Amino acid sequence: MDRPIIWRLFEEITIDHRAERPVYLQLSDAILTLVKNGKLAAGEKLPGSRDVAGILHINRITVNKAFEELAMQGWLESAVGKGTFVSSHITDHEPKKLGKRLSANAYKRAGFHITSVNYLSAIPDITIPELHLDDGYPDPRLAPLKELYRAYRNQLTRSGLYRKFGSYGNPAGSTYYRQSMSDYLNTSRGLKTTARNILSVRGTLMGINLVCNALIAPGDVVISGIPGWRRVEHNFIHARAKHIGIPVDENGLVVEELKKICRKKKVRMVYVTPHHHYPTTVSLRIDRRLELLRLANEHGFIILEDDYDFDFHYRHRPLLPLASADENGMVIYCGSFSKSFSPAFRMGYLVAAENLIEHLAKVRVLQDRQGDHILDNAIADIINDGTIQRYLRKTLQVYEQRRDLFCSLLQQELQDRVQFNIPEGGMSVWTVMNRSINLDELVKKAYQKGLLLSDGDINKYPNLDNNAIRLGFASSTSEELIRSMEILKGLTGK
Structure with a gap:
């Protein structure tokens, strides 16, 4: 050497x-x-x-x-x-x-500046305990997972593999899925769509983000109800829109406040969850629904209708969406199977005018070439053979029984420590806690005792703090609900 x-x-x-x-x-x-x-x-x-x-x-x-x-x-x-x-x-x-000293932490910290924004927060990776009163999720133990697995497997073994796997497909989704979804939504929700009105997305949140990317420009005015869904509000802020929150009462979004804003400002979009408002679960009254549609036609703003849990309404048949009464192409309707099966399955859809779906599909290519056509087709199979319809009929009865039990337990065990209305639909109870109960401490102590509660912090606003929390009942059995209530009673007792 x-x-x-x-x-x-x-x-x-x-x-x-x-x-x-x-x-x-x-x-x-x-x-x-x-x-x-x-x-x-x-x-x-x-x-x-x-x-x-x-x-x-x-x-x-x-x-x-x-x-x-x-x-x-x-x-x-x-x-x-x-x-x-x-x-x-x-x-x-x-x-x-190189101009800078070498760093031993190149995989821990980037060498360039990252602008931090307060509305972006990491989702904690925590161990899920046996007991949970979550944000309002379905029970995956009831989901038709075997049927979905069989349908997915069939997609992998049928003929035409090159057509399925050998090249990219339509970014809006497979024709088979879009036609199946069109038929399904027309039957169940009173829509009048064709396959060209459907775009497959990976869950509601992706659909909302896609709408913001494609249709919202910096400075655009976007309206939604307060309290609301923070993640969708963050999408508006990230799109550099001017987000304005308006009140929600026992009859849903206060449309009269929207009317006042429309007189002063050019509104680009109104986001609404009319069937079961998130997080309060109240339904938008019929006169407000009609007025919202009238205002959209008059002022030319988009209605982004998030119908996240349409299928679960207990008092009577589900209310038909705003999209079913839209005659001028003002409504973008979004929904998801994630709320029906499990949040782990990212399966959603957007419904809108044909030219808008074409535009959204072009924008979608920038972030996700086409989604999972194999999963889409598997979903189409279990729609067409009636599996999903049978599953929804069965779970509707189960969730209604769980709702009744849970509301009864809330009334009996917590008494004057909580206020709530029995929800007509959905999978959670909007529960207002006594001011003597610190929600942050309650969530932490419950977790230590093996009970996961939804995050009450996300329902707080600078000028609005109801000390309220969503307590999801659908994902727990009767025995689990009773045990969960015992823990809550012990932590909130005087």
């Missing part, structure tokens, strides 16, 4: 023969680190493979593979009869020419 220091550099390399990463790649990683740190300079001659093998007590073939790997990537170059050298083309990689 020409330089004793190089011998020492290679002596310091550690090879772990028990590691999953192959030895030759461990060696190439170590040599690459020496190059990047400037300890092996451009044009520097490396020891021969026989010498390196002797230093590290490994096979010479392994060393040659490491050299070949780095040569293929451009870090090393070989000359017949002369040896292996650090590439002469990487002089700009020397640390002194």
Whole structure:
């Protein structure tokens, strides 16, 4: 060897023969680190493979593979009869020419500035305990998972594999799925669609984000009810819209307040959950529904209708969506199977005028080429064979029984510590707690006792704090609801 220091550099390399990463790649990683740190300079001659093998007590073939790997990537170059050298083309990689010191935390912290915004927050990855009064989720134990699995498997084994897997499809969704969804929504929701009015998305939130990306410009005025769904509000803010919240009372969105705003400002979009307002679960009264549609026609704003749990209404048949009465193409209707099956399944849809669906599909390509056509087709199969319809009829009865039990327990066990109305639909109870109960502390203490509660913080606003929380009943059995109530009673008792 020409330089004793190089011998020492290679002596310091550690090879772990028990590691999953192959030895030759461990060696190439170590040599690459020496190059990047400037300890092996451009044009520097490396020891021969026989010498390196002797230093590290490994096979010479392994060393040659490491050299070949780095040569293929451009870090090393070989000359017949002369040896292996650090590439002469990487002089700009020397640390002194990078302008900054090397960081040992490159995979922990980016080297460039990231603008922080207070509305973006990480979703905590927590262990879900056995007991939970969540935000209003379905019980996946009741979902037709076997039927969905069978339908998905059939998609993978039927003929026409190249058509399914060999190329990209329509970003709006497969024709089969869109036609099946059109038929299903026309029958169940009184819509008058064709397949060209449907766009498949990965859940309601993606659909809302897509609408914001495609239709909202900076400075546009977007209206929604307060309290509301914070994640959709964050989408409006992220689109740099001017978000204005208006009150919600026992009859839903106060449309009279919207009318006042329309007299003063150009409104671009109104987001509404008319069937069961999120989070309070109240339904938008018929006169307000009609007035909202009239205002949209008069002022030209978009109505983004989120019908997140249409299928679960107990007092009478579900109220038909605003979209069913829309005669001028003002409503974008979005829904999801995630609220029917499980939040883990990201299956949603947008319904709108044909030209808008075409536009949304073009924008969708920028973030997601086409979604999962195989899953879409599997869903279409279990719609067409009646599986979903049977499942919804069964779970509607189960969830109504759970609602009745849970509301009875709330009334009996918590008495004057809570106020609530029995919801006509949905999968949660909007529960206003006595002011003596600290919701933050209640959530923490309940979790310590094995009960997960939804986050009451998300329902607070600067000028509105009802000290209220959504307590979901649908995902728990009767026995689990009773045990959950025992914990709540113990934590809120006087």
